Ligand SMILES: Cc1ncc(C[n+]2csc(CCOP(=O)(O)OP(=O)(O)O)c2C)c(N)n1
């Protein structure tokens with residue numbers, strides 16, 4: 001019987017050593033004949049391996065892990081078809097700016113394209129996905145190129161690193177010894193805001209009766225919040241965030257929550273009254289402006305450290321190129337000099353309006369079909385406060401997106417970064433792997449669930465318990481919205497009913513069908529401290545259209 005080479009003497013062993021040097025505890029993936037030896041070497045080196053049943057889920061897990069744990073999400077898939085299957089998750093991670101490193105094979109250097117039916121030209125595929133591609137053509141290249149790839153991923157890129165199969169199976173090269181020192185962190189420093197821009201902004205804020213301070217992901221640094229809160233106090237402004245920065249001002253009295261299509265019921269009329277907006281670190285995309293219906297006729301002051309972001313999506317009255325915290329501090333200084341006093345939003349009546357429930361009702365559930373808003377607001381109360389919520393895409397996300405509360409931006413993820421359904425399950429599983437103590441809840445439509453059904457078993461096998469809420473409207477519901485708008489018949493957007501509880505049970509999950517709020521409450525009790533997965537197949541009304549808001 002042939003003896004297997006000791007892992008450290010092979011390229012796969014050298015790569016496993018590199019993972020250990022990067023302090024990688026966990027790797028996600030789906031094996032192929034090219035990468036099996038690498039997965040084995042990594043496991044033997046002490047890296048826990050979570051295998052998926054579809055590559056989109058595997059890369060999604062690395063994305064969710066990186067998002068929730070903040071570190072590098074490492075994943076491995078087989079070359080060609082594996083990478084193609086992973087394409088949408090790679091695209092999603094790249095669009096979200098995740099630190100994800102995908103390790104794959106490539107056709108052999110002496111390869112014959114005709115014979116190797118798995119081979120495709122990776123480089124243009126990866127480029128089209130918006131990720132960076134690193135290729136190690138010889139054994140000597142493997143370690144140095146890997147280190148460059150890992151460094152790029154560590155700095156915020158989604159990266160694919162590929163090694164030809166013959167190289168991957170070769171003995172280790174001399175290069176696999178000694179580490180180059182890591183590159184120093186580069187801190188980008190934005191310019192000081194100009195005095196003219198600050199003066200113009202102060203003038204507009206002075207003239208404004210009902211201003212809004214809107215923060216996006218670019219204003220998420222912890223030191224920025226108190227400065228923005230002070231600015232709100234000084235100017236009598238409401239505070240609000242984009243969808244991605246949601247709950248940034250959690251606990252602030254004048255926090256209206258999300259600004260845009262996902263605004264809550266109490267926020268909508270207040271935002272209609274805003275007469276000046278100061279925007280920090282937000283691109284003002286169509287979600288935030290609710291399809292450009294918000295801020296149509298009010299002056300907007302936009303602060304961003306990236307000059308290309310200023311005015312990119314709408315016309316802006318004052319552009320301030322600076323870090324959010326610095327610009328806010330300069331505005332505060334300038335405002336105290338001109339003595340702007342408090343304004344009408346800062347009255348008890350506003351506080352009373354903002355304390356009202358996120359959803360004003362009424363509950364339009366029927367005898368055996370639920371109103372999706374009632375599901376989300378009920379779960380909002382039953383779920384432990386500290387939780388991770390992941391939303392797959394589809395019309396159902398309007399309910400969970402608008403009517404649930406979160407601890408902060410890090411505990412909520414919508415997964416439509418690349419516009420795809422079916423991204424939620426992988427990202428939720430990865431988030432659970434990164435933060436095992438936090439209950440993780442996935443909201444997913446019946447379309448997204450059937451696309452990723454097989455990976456329910458991945459939750460069980462890898463001991464990554466999730467609570468999965470299937471918003472089952474027996475339809476590609478988003479397409480129903482389009483069918484109604486375009487006067488088309490519903491035939492191609494409706495789906496036969498699947499009993500997801502039975503399917504999940506067959507895959508090893510505890511599961512139940514839910515038709516009433518009472519059933520929901522019964523099953524969703526005791527979610528705190530749950531150590532196994534639970535799938536709730538919630539039958540919701542197909543004919544109830546919960547829309548994003550616009551003004
Ligand atoms: C990969 C992918 N395929 C198709 C679509 C088009 N699409 C967007 S939403 C949607 C419906 C999703 O149905 P479901 O998961 O049941 O959610 P619902 O809208 O019914 O709440 C579809 C098909 C897409 N965005 N991405």
Ligand SMILES: [Mg+2]
Pocket residue numbers: 394445446447471472473474475476477
């Ligand atoms: Mg549906």
